Amino acid sequence: MRRCAQLLVLLALACRPAERGASAGDAPAERIVSLAPSLTELLFALGAGSQLVGRTVYCLYPPAARAVPSVGDGLNPSVEAIAARHPDLVLLYRSPQTETAARQLAALGIPTMLLRDDRMEDVARTARLLGHATGHPAAGDSIARVIDSLVTAPIPPPSARIAFVVWDAPPIVIGSGSYLDELVSMAGAENVFHDLHTPSATVSLETIASRDPDWIAILRDSSSAEPPAWAGRREWRTVRAVREGRFLILPAELFGQPSPRAPESVAFLARFLNHSSLPASQ
Amino acid sequence: MKWLVLSLALLAALLAAVTLGPAAVPAGQLFHSAIFWDLRLPRALLALLVGGSLGAAGASLQSLVRNPLADPFLLGLSGGAGLGAVLAIALHLGGAWTLPLAAFAGALLALGLVFRLGLVGGSALDPRVLLLGGVAVGAFCGAVTTAVVSLAEASALRNAYLWLWGGLSGASWDTVTLVAVYVPIPLVVLLAAARPLDLLTLGEEPARYLGTDVAVTRRRVYLAASLLTAAAVAVAGVIGFVGLIVPHLGRALFGGRHRALLPASFLAGGILLLLADTLARTAVAPRELPVGVVTALVGVPLFVLLLRRWTAA
DSSP states (O other): OHHHHHHHHHHHTOOOOOOOOSOOOSSOOSSEEEOSHHHHHHHHHHTOGGGEEEBOTTOOOSGGGGGSOBOSOSSSOOHHHHHTTOOSEEEEEOSHHHHHHHHHHHHTTOOEEEEOOOSHHHHHHHHHHHHHHHTOHHHHHHHHHHHHHHHHSOOOOOOEEEEEEEEETTEEEEOSSSHHHHHHHHTTEEETTTTOOSSEEEBOHHHHHHHOOSEEEEEESSOOOOOOGGGGSTTGGGSHHHHTTOEEEEEHHHHSSOOTTHHHHHHHHHHHHHHSOSSSOO | OHHHHHHHHHHHHHHHHHHOSSSOOOGGGGGGOHIIIIIIHHHHHHHHHHHHHHHHHHHHHHHHHTOTTOOTTTTSHHHHHHHHHHHHHHTTOOSTTHHHHHHHHHHHHHHHHHHHHHTGGGOOSOHHHHHHHHHHHHHHHHHHHHHHHHHSOHHHHHHHHHHHTOGGGGOOHHHHHHHHHHTHHHHHHHHHTHHHHHHHTTOHHHHHHTTOOHHHHHHHHHHHHHHHHHHHHHHHOOOOSHHHHHHHHHHHHHOSOHHHHHHHHHHHHHHHHHHHHHHHHHTTTTBOOOHHHHHHHHHHHHHHHHHHHHHHO
């Protein structure tokens, strides 16, 4: 549940395409500090994990990332803790706070890149950018090609309707301005809140009940398949999927951030939906 | 006549709350739908009880501290409730009732502190000490809350704030039953103090000459009003302006006698919150606004209008 909300924080920060901040120079960066879990994962996927000298407390994937020293929070970064790692490139998730931090870092002569990887397309663009900046352009291109082919593949007709519930009181769901919404449509399902253009939104419970999703999707850290605690509450049982125990519990580690493993996520979802054909219960 | 109008307004507000909503429920099937029975009806009843509690608490506190600006949350209770909720989340306490209970405990803690401060130096709950103590305790709780928020995981605490401003979305039959059993007790205490409160508004000295035990009245009224507010914040979060505006409306319509003012404030508070919550659910459907935002949006212009009338008079 907590991790779901963490995702929400990331999603709620809106979605602009990846952008490049101060120049990172021409030579590949050798000492990189990454201030977003998705960027840390991408660096390891590019083969630049050994160049990483700092990460956030939330950067836990891949497991090798945990060996890198943490510099604290990524959205509210400590410039001093970052500078102490003597980086030659700092990657930040673009937001008003991180823009201030980037200016302060630039004043210290540390090159920065402000990136915004909220959507699937952003992963491809960011992979190419970081591939060049870290001296792994071929790996960057190869990840980008995989993501591009996923994005341009024909969308299968939706066979199931899903609502992502990230918080229960007040109920918060995922809208179409999000990576998860893209994953769902690529896996042959439909987000019942696709008409909400923000990454996430507070809705009333009766809206969820009346949209009547086949599945309630939930992101979770642990591998427990138990329904969430709120599923037993009478007001939530007005939602058919909750009554019938149709929960789609997804590992937050795979689904919680835009990732080069997007094809894996799509396959995971598609496999689940195929195996649990409607209307039989899970 | 005035009571009839108030009762009709309450009926209309209740009717609007249970018939309007983002989900289209045909009128004929209303009584057969779970959306009516398990979502709209408990939520409407909770809005009525919480709004009423805030209205009655506000009216009695304004008389107690003899200050028209007094609001149930001015006395530090929202700060205490927020701290309780944030601590519960930061300590990873689980369970369906954890947040309401923690918020209630936090509000009680703030209540106790302010009450104790009010007795300092034998001042017997001097209104000025109560107000200053409330503001101080609220600010202190706010500071501790911010410290916890900045040290703990950011995402988890966002949830505490969401919950604290979440309004009535957590309404269920359980909460309605709990509140319906709890609220009448402090309400009766307040009603029983109606006459002494009338006298107290004349001033401390005249009230004493007319036979009021000022210290006892203050203690009872403060505790009862605060317990009402603590319950309201525990089930519905912080909802501003209801407790500030409703008593003024009540006084304008029903005069300053508490035997009429307190029930009128209860009903008017219920009506206001019912209407505000209906707006919160439907205005931007399928999205939902925090009900506290709506009460402020409706309440502030109303308040400004009242202020103009008073200053013109």
